[in-house]
């Protein structure tokens with residue numbers, strides 16, 4: 001189509017022309033063959049092509065990177081439907097190649113564009129192409145994407161680290177449990193010493209009496225009865241231990257005096273062996289709602305540490321004292337001994353897993369386990385201080401969890 005004809009199809013008043021040239025968008029008027037009928041100032045400035053050189057030429061002649069088929073389809077659709085269509089820019093494809101001023105941190109060397117194709121003159125089959133510079137937006141987007149990718153990566157790294165610490169945590173708990181089991185077995189051994197020797201004595205008596213032929217029916221009966229009772233005691237203790245060392249799934253109302261009596265029951269033989277005096281100051285009726293076995297295990301761990309501390313000491317009046325105070329929403333348990341205390345230099349390490357001053361006799365997991373149980377399971381607090389040659393363990397527990 002000749003240049004004159006093209007101009008003829010698109011008549012504007014000078015005012016309209018001024019407005020169009022003042023717009024900060026590229027404006028091109030095309031017919032359905034992609035021939036240019038108007039090319040505004042913005043286009044001239046950005047493409048360095050004068051309108052007079054563009055008029056009458058096909059847009060694809062000026063810019064050979066345009067996908068002609070796609071553009072034609074969009075133009076025809078706009079005209080046929082009398083509704084705007086869009087030529088969407090992607091980072092690698094844009095309609096008109098316009099070099100950007102290479103600003104720092106820019107992702108694009110060519111202007112990113114949104115192109116709307118608006119039906120303009122149905123009779124002459126004309127559309128207006130409106131080009132909008134989207135480079136800034138695209139830059140922000142690209143920057144955001146880069147950040148998002150970075151955040152994703154950091155997140156993944158964090159998750160991996162979290163998994164690792166969770167695994168270590170689980171491993172530690174498993175180790176703590178076997179340590180607790182070990183302690184339980186050593187406590188059972190203590191508990192069994194006396195009854196086992198009682199059984200041995202009774203059996204020896206029977207044997208001797210039989211040899212001397214002084215064993216009568218009544219004698220036999222009474223000895224067997226005693227043996228039976230003692231065996232029952234042995235099996236009760238082991239069941240008791242087993243019950244108390246299973247983690248509780250449900251919390252229950254718990255009389256604290258009963259809990260402490262139980263802990264003493266488990267530890268009394270060892271305390272007697274070392275002449276340790278045990279006093280407990282507690283309101284018999286005081287009860288809280290919590291996980292019974294977990295609390296008992298913690299208390300046993302703590303009292304066991306006091307007993308351990310007395311083992312190598314020559315203190316005359318060995319004492320372990322428990323006192324419990326009730327407050328509105330919580331109770332406070334204090335367990336104190338006079339076994340020499342803990343050196344200030346190690347006081348901050350005693351809750352760390354595997355920290356022990358007992359060489360082969362300690363696992364270093366007792367207080368770590370107490371801390372995990374009391375904070376994580378029982379929602380309480382534990383602190384240990386050392387003064388006047390003794391150790392003071394303070395536990396704060398909510399009355400209800």
Ligand SMILES: Nc1ncnc2c1ncn2[C@@H]1O[C@H](COP(=O)(O)OP(=O)(O)O)[C@@H](O)[C@H]1O
Nearest residue numbers: 305306309350356357362363364365366367391
């Ligand atoms: N009542 C106590 N008196 C003196 N030292 C204590 C007492 N309780 C804890 N400790 C110190 O804390 C350390 C860590 O205790 P714990 O975690 O139970 O591990 P373990 O008993 O296996 O050594 C002990 O090795 C000991 O040095």
Ligand SMILES: [Mg+2]
Nearest residue numbers: 301305366367
């Ligand atoms: Mg211990």
